[in-house]
Amino acid sequence: MKELNHLLEIIEEIAAGRYSNDVMELTRPEVPEPVRSIAEAMGLMMVKVETREYRLELLIQELRELNEQIRHNAVGTVSAMASALAARDKYTEGHAERVGSLAGLIAGELGLPGQEVDLIRLAGRLHDIGKIGFSDRLFLPHEKKNPEGVVREITRHPETGAEILKDLDFLGEALSYIRCHHERPDGHGYPRHLTAAAIPLGAKIIAVADGYDAMTTDRPYQKGKTPEEAFAILTQFAGSKWDTACVSAFERILPKALEEQTLLMTNPST
């Protein structure tokens, strides 16, 4: 019987996940029994399945929104920690924000995908979060040359930062960018003395943004350099202290960053 064969074809299609309204054709009065009754039952079943699928889609959407909200709140919490750090250290006020913005611009210039750019920008904002564990004496005005005990404490901040943030799953690779932001291509960085190939690109990008901002900011022991002076130093040490490709990308975005005033407020004491 051709109706029965058609019904079997439709059932096979449905079983393969391809829904259509073809089954409704077989519910017409002229279709012989039992094909018509089976087709009606199938039609009813499909409506129920589709309703459930729709509800599931709504639930998935809700879960996505909740997930995004949790992520947003977690970013807000760690940003508040970064602000708490800035409040302790008046000499680096705005440093985290500026490093985040600059790092994002360099990452974009290097052609990295949007999500990666966002992650690098976030890691830039949080890169010095490990300083929150510093003792108060480190935030007091001091000479350029630090005593050995102080140097040891300072060099721990990348690891401390990654440790503080390690339970925030969504940070993913950002943790290694934070852990490695003081490593250098020539292996003379800290804490692990990694060389170029072992340092993640995100960390190399943050290192350039960090170096530039540190040089152009007034510190107790030094007057901030001009953008041109700081850039000349970045170029001089490209390949040893900083990654060459990141310094080149920085050169290309510098005029834009200055124009957009990303780099304003580099001098908190004025």
Ligand SMILES: [Fe+2]
């Ligand atoms: Fe740092």
Ligand SMILES: [Fe+2]
């Ligand atoms: Fe820094």
